[in-house]
Amino acid sequence: MLTILFDGVAYGMILFVLACGLSVTMGLMNFINLAHGAFAMFGGYVTVLAMQRLGLPFLWALPAAFLVAAAAGLVLERLVYRPMYAKSHLDQVMFSIGLVFMAVAGADYLMGSSQQFVQLPAWLSGRFDLAGIGVGRYRLFIILLCGALAFAMQWGFTRTRFGSRLRAAVDDARVARGLGIPVNRLFALTFAFGSGLAGLGGALGIELMGLDPTFSLKFMIYFLIVVTVGGTSTISGPFFAAMLLGVADVAGKYLVPQLGAFIIYALMVVLLITRPHGLFARGRA
Amino acid sequence: MSVALQTFDLCKSFGGITATDHVDFTLAKGARHALIGPNGAGKTTFVNLLTGVLRPSSGRVELKGEDITAVSREARVGRGLARTFQINQLFGTMTPVEMIALVTSERLGRGRQLLRALDRDAELVAETAEILARFRLDDIMDERIATLPYGKQRQIEIAAAFAAKPSVLLLDEPAAGVPEAERRELMAMVAGLPEDVSVLLIEHDMDLVFRFATRITVLVNGHVLAEGDPDEVARDPAVRAAYLGEHAHG
């Protein structure tokens, strides 16, 4: 049973890495970027190419995925995203779906439509037993890495001046500018960071979720579930939401496999109805 | 004296802050009553409790002798309780005609009619026109509200409350942002309401308050500090210290 719990946590962590970039752009910048999955996919392909063509080891391919995706995010932010901040959410949805479509077809054109694979280093594959719990090495690696990441982000965005300036810029960009906050720079940095996280998530996720051109569409729903259930005003919200959903999904499927597909959706609906603003909504009466 | 609106031991707290603190308050029928107090005293919160925007932590609200504490916001409007908001709350994409027509149609109970055409409803048209004329909104009645200058928007905010033909009207800083010259006119319109309409005014402009009110309640830190006729209140040293300062009245 504890093994199941561990698996659930690891699964939740993967959901979290993939979704946390989105909760940065969506939660902190209030920008609905459904193309998030496309950045994740991009990071995934970067990893595959880096490992297969350049022969980089997996551990080096991860930062490469982060940096390349962040750079791509930076460039795209400059070129096309910036005018989108001021548009309605519906426009943002349409715009970013358009980008996803382009990314799906583009990846298909460049990389082919079939699955891609990476080979993990030996020390990350397999599992060991710890007090009766079967611990997958790679899963443990993900838990540690993502836990640290979640912690750093929560601290960075809520406790630092960078975070409060960013939130100010999101609340009211016009007035923030008029009060000397460098809105464009903050947004560009944050967007790049969010994209980089997506890229990292994509890279980490290949092993467990696979990678093909439809990646960005296939998992979009999962990202959205995590971010919505977690609420958009904190990082810890999506974190705990991902954990909760991961554990519930894994445990549910283990205990009552007949209901497999229902569990995560039903749980989401129930959570959203009881906590419409997310698990840890900040400052609502 | 018959009572229009009354609260009994009304309380509201937000986390650790008590914004409304055991308030027993009576608004007489036909009253011209003002509610004043320092910033953050709980005036807007009080109005929100009366109109159902907020649920009280404890206590009771009665409208014309009936307990309305658990009654929905819209049903309170249906029973004659209308308000304006401190910060404009308008239907930005509508025109003034549409906004006033909406309020009127709800008052006339038309909202459930799915197939009736608005312009075929003579009563609705007549009453909408009357309000637009009264507030001199007729020249801009077909423009989008969101594009109108602030002063006009403020007028629409107040006109919408009037269109509900309330028997109890709550005004939360109606004159905010209105130039000095037009404030008197605005208050004249309020004063000109039928005698049996009860009005509660929240305002920081003491000229207006003392000109308008026949009774004043002072709220401080959520509780009633003083209540009485304008002279009494103006002379009260506690009120002067907490709120009025050296304002030269009374």
Place this chain on the structure above:
Amino acid sequence: AQDAVKIGLILPMTGPFASTGRQIAAAANLYIQEKGATVAGKKIELILKDDTGTADVTRRIAQELIVNDKVTAIAGFGLTPLALATAPLATQAKTPMVVMAAATAIITERSPFVVRTSQVVPQIGAPFGTWIAKQGTKRVITIVSDYGPGHDVESSFSEAFKAGGGQVENIRVPLQNPDFSPFLQRVADAKPEALLVFVPSGVGAQFMKQFVERGLDKSGIKLIGTGDLTDDDILNGMGDIALGVITAQHYSASHDSPENKAFVEGFKKANPGMRPNFMAVGGYDGMHALYEGLKKTKGEGGEALVTAMKGMSWTSPRGPISIDPETRDIIQNVYIRKVERVNGELYNQEFETIPNVKDPTKAKK
């Protein structure tokens, strides 16, 4: 113009099943390239359409091809519901419909105009079940994706396996399911001798990885499946985890015959980086059936073409096959294979042949 014979090819060219479409389209084009674009003095024209994975769109496209483009036959059909949605139309318009991928048994029964050149799921599942039982395996768990083909694999395999004296437990997983750990944990708890898996192509690799990651490969549980699990298209990328997996299927790219050598070579040349899989061979043979049929009818379509294709038999890259004259379904050999490394690449090496298998569900009727 009457001197052209048009064939509408409706395939999933986008979305999760896009690789199916790619394989079939590539194979069909290869066939035309090899055999020339004229049959019975008429030019063959292939009109490729994307089905977008939706039944109503597929049906509409088929209808447009029939009504507007006046195609002689429609072909393709990657997914069962899409084929089922279109079948009544084939009957109504008397247009032959060659199914090159969809594998659920009932499809051919939905219209007398349907001819199938791919496979029928029970055709693989049932003999495999029997074979596994014959190896002395007693307890098997099946894990299948919760959709039509998955159900077919589950039931055909289980029935045959039980008939052979085995014991089987069935688990279904949602089609969209990134993490298999809960199901694998159940398997680990139950410790069967073998685990049969059927998930959409591509996801299989994911599954295998998690299987190995849990150490189940070392716990004595044998991983088996239909050929979808070790799809030739992606097999080579899976790495060593796939080694030793035993599957049953009607085609392997390493099938040892001159026809197949030529086919694989031609395919790879025309589509660098791709290896033909069982989908491709379905498309290739579908074109063959159409070509030979049209030769017999002199370019005539309709019932005549269906009649011409019935009972046809030839040697395909996959081995000897024929079209059952009664059911219009394919009759073919089923091979038992094992993943091995050959010249540095992974292949499904065939080591046993079950000859001339008919669809067992129809044979029963």
Place this chain on the structure above:
Amino acid sequence: MSEGSIEARVQRSLYAARRWHPAEIMFWLLAVAAFFLLPRQLLILNEIAILGLFAVSLDLILGYAGIVSLGHAAFFGFGAYAAGLFAKHASADPLAGLAVGMGAAGLLGLLTSPLILRGSDLTRLMVTLGVALILGELANSLGWLTGGADGLQGIMMGSVLGLFEFDIFGKVAYLYSLAVLFVLFVLARRIVGSPFGLSLRAIRDNPLRASASGVPLHWRLVAVYTLAAAYAGAAGALLAQTTQFVSLDVLAFHRSADLMLVLIIGGAGYLYGGLIGAVAFKLLQDVIASFTPQYWMFWIGLFLVLFVLGGRELIHGGIKAVVGRVARLGRRSPT
């Protein structure tokens, strides 16, 4: 009432919203003319009409009441299955089936409406999506009833009004769908111009003020959600009847997502947006996909991106110019 009196002007303003604009009449005439002018395209026209009706349904809740939904396919699919099952087991009459589809979907809308009363846009998006996904799983697992992943087969439709048999060219299908679309559209047009419709817009603009104006938010939202669900059910029923097949993808996520795109392309909040968006989206997809069946998504994506980045102004400007010209023509012709 004199011409210039405020009352007369108020009446005129209120009338303006429901007056039939010449461009509207033109639109419907074109839709009928398409039957004669584009005999090869009737099948896709039929699909457009159905998608259009589906989009009108979404517009009712999104454009008028401000409720976003990413799970509208739930009602579409429910209507489709209801109509399909009805045709299979009860009666082959299309109109009766249509009524059943609408009724069933409407009922589902009524039952699920409490879920959308609270929460932000994002919550609503995900809750509606969740409902649709659950329904999809349900349809999958109730194979004995729905045919599961194989789809619901063996639907045989009778003729419309006992007179018109569905044909392979899609003639009857298109006219039938168009007629249903038109009737329901006129009804919707009427509803949004009523006091009820006005109160929906009030809720969308500012719920706080709406309730302070006496609008019972919950009941109005329940009402319009039910109505929109019935409309979506009608669209689903039309699809089931004209294709005589229902498969799980009537409930799929992409159907809801595409619908959203359709409505945003056309513009929400004036009913025609859904229709225009349906025409644009379907034609675009069909044309591009026939050129490049593999990579059409790229071009659609590019279109969406450019559309948001500035194309919309261009297109709407163009349309406005055309509409203006038509309006002028229309005004001149009666005299």
Place this chain on the structure above:
Amino acid sequence: MAELLTVERLSAGYGEAQVLFDIDLSLAEGRSLALLGRNGVGKTTLVNSIIGVTRRRGGRITLAGQDITAASPEQRAHAGIGWVPQERNIFKSLTVLENLTAVAKPGPWTTERVFSMFPRLAERKANLGNQLSGGEQQMLAIGRALMLNPKLLLLDEPTEGLAPIIVEELLRALKRLVREEGLSAIVIEQHARKILELTDEAIVLERGRVVFAAGSAELLADPSRLERHLGLAAA
């Protein structure tokens, strides 16, 4: 005395609409200016144009001798302008304290000093911006502008919604800042008389143009102008 701000022939508006026409004004260091006019004449637009959040259509602006015509709003803020917008625009997802620190620049104004000026804010330190009462938001907007430690304060109806006792205090404090700390200020006010008593200079706008510019005392002493431009009957 050095000119701190000069505005020359400034024309500006929003989108297509032009609101201001050829505005000229200048303000020296340590001086205050009352900006008056009826509803909708463009007072707010003028202030917003000085901070740079409107669309400029012509003219020049210099601050402390430096041409800031082409500068972005954030550069202008850095150059020493503090702005209290008419609608307050408190950052709603920041706490009161964060609202202050997010924009802070080094200088004599610190959070402590703002809190001592508005003790009410100190009590609400940890509340989010959207949980404040109207008047508290106004105080916060003023405090926030001061945290920039500006040379020039732009105050758009700063007394609106404040209790009389706070208004008195605020105006007194303002006067002191201008006199003693050499700050300059432009103030928009609906209560013309009250603000004219406090400021050095005044300009009146009508339909986007300056129709009157002189010393405050001069305007205050001229009932006919007050009546004509501002509709104020003699007291």
